[in-house]
Amino acid sequence: SQTIHQWPATLVQPVGSPLSLECTVEGTSNPNLYWYRQAAGRGLQLLFYSVGIGQISSEVPQNLSASRPQDRQFILSSKKLLLSDSGFYLCAWSVKSPGHQPQHFGDGTRLSIL
Amino acid sequence: AQKVTQAQTEISVVEKEDVTLDCVYETRDTTYYLFWYKQPPSGELVFLIRRNSFDEQNEISGRYSWNFQKSTSSFNFTITASQVVDSAVYFCALSQGGSEKLVFGKGTKLTVNP
Numbered sequence: 001s002q003t004i005h006q007w008p009a010t011l012v013q014p015v016g017s018p019l020s021l022e023c024t025v026e027g028t029s030n031p032n033l034y035w036y037r038q039a040a041g042r043g044l045q046l047l048f049y050s051v052g053i054g055q056i057s058s059e060v061p062q063n064l065s066a067s068r069p070q071d072r073q074f075i076l077s078s079k080k081l082l083l084s085d086s087g088f089y090l091c092a093w094s095v096k097s098p099g100h101q102p103q104h105f106g107d108g109t110r111l112s113i114l
Numbered sequence: 115a116q117k118v119t120q121a122q123t124e125i126s127v128v129e130k131e132d133v134t135l136d137c138v139y140e141t142r143d144t145t146y147y148l149f150w151y152k153q154p155p156s157g158e159l160v161f162l163i164r165r166n167s168f169d170e171q172n173e174i175s176g177r178y179s180w181n182f183q184k185s186t187s188s189f190n191f192t193i194t195a196s197q198v199v200d201s202a203v204y205f206c207a208l209s210q211g212g213s214e215k216l217v218f219g220k221g222t223k224l225t226v227n228p
Contacts, residue, residue: 032214044159044205044218059215088157099166100147100209103216105159 002027006091006106014114019064019078021109023091026072031093033074034103035066038088050074051096086113116141118208120219127196128227135191135222137206143167146210148182148189153203153221165189196226 003026013019025031035047046059048066056066063082067075074091088110092103117140127133139148150162163173165182173180177194193200203223207216 034215041220043220044216046215046217049215090159092159094214100164100214102149102161102164103214104161105151107156107158110157 002093002104004091004093004104004106006089006109008109009107010110010112012112012114013081015083016080019076019081019085019111021076021089021091021111023074023076023106024072025093028093028095029071030096031072032096032103033068034092034094035074035076036090036092036105038090038108040087044090048076081113083113086111116143116146116208116210116217118206118217118219120204120206120222122222123220124223124225126225126227129198130195131226132192132194133196133224133226135193135204135206135224137189137191137219139187139189139206139208141187141208141210143210146208149207149209149216150180150189150191151205151207153205155202159205162191193224196224198226198228200224201226 006023033050036044037047038044048056048058050056050068053068064078088108090108091106094101094103119138146167148165152160163180170182179192181190203221205221206219209216
């Protein structure tokens with residue numbers, strides 16, 4: 001069966017520090033991968049998605065970047081964190097097949113910027 | 115443009131009551147997909163159901179049922195005989211066109227009291 005792992009679960013970082021969040025998927029190959037942010041107030045916003053290695057689409061201009069160095073690995077990064085980067089970050093994957101398949105989410109990373 | 119509206123921000127019921135969560139969507143595409151996700155207090159998003167725009171059949175899964183009505187652009191979710199474990203934030207989401215990106219509503223927080 002397929003599983004998705006995200007780490008760390010919780011992170012507290014000072015303003016201006018770098019960030020690296022990692023997400024890996026097991027049990028499938030060539031998945032679509034996604035990064036979402038959920039700020040206070042509960043809405044989920046798509047940040048990045050990837051259909052293959054090295055292929056990243058950004059949805060909103062921001063202080064963050066994403067990379068997909070391997071088929072089932074998706075990394076969210078920042079060189080200098082801002083206070084506004086605080087939130088709950090969720091990674092998700094979906095299979096490539098006809099019709100829009102459900103996205104399956106990791107457990108998330110709670111990021112607090114001090 | 116696509117949009118999902120969940121007008122109910124919070125709902126509180128007593129155990130065993132039936133509860134309906136509303137979802138209204140906007141899209142110009144004739145082919146689109148609708149989803150419901152559950153986010154328990156632990157934070158992960160759990161996929162509940164996916165529906166395509168050509169299938170208006172209602173669906174029942176145990177205590178859960180979904181009513182899809184294209185005429186009113188609604189995809190409502192009903193929990194019958196609610197239980198405390200149903201307490202969570204529920205999200206409705208939409209994807210359309212060639213992109214599998216999800217647009218989420220802001221969620222409805224359901225509290226089921228014993």
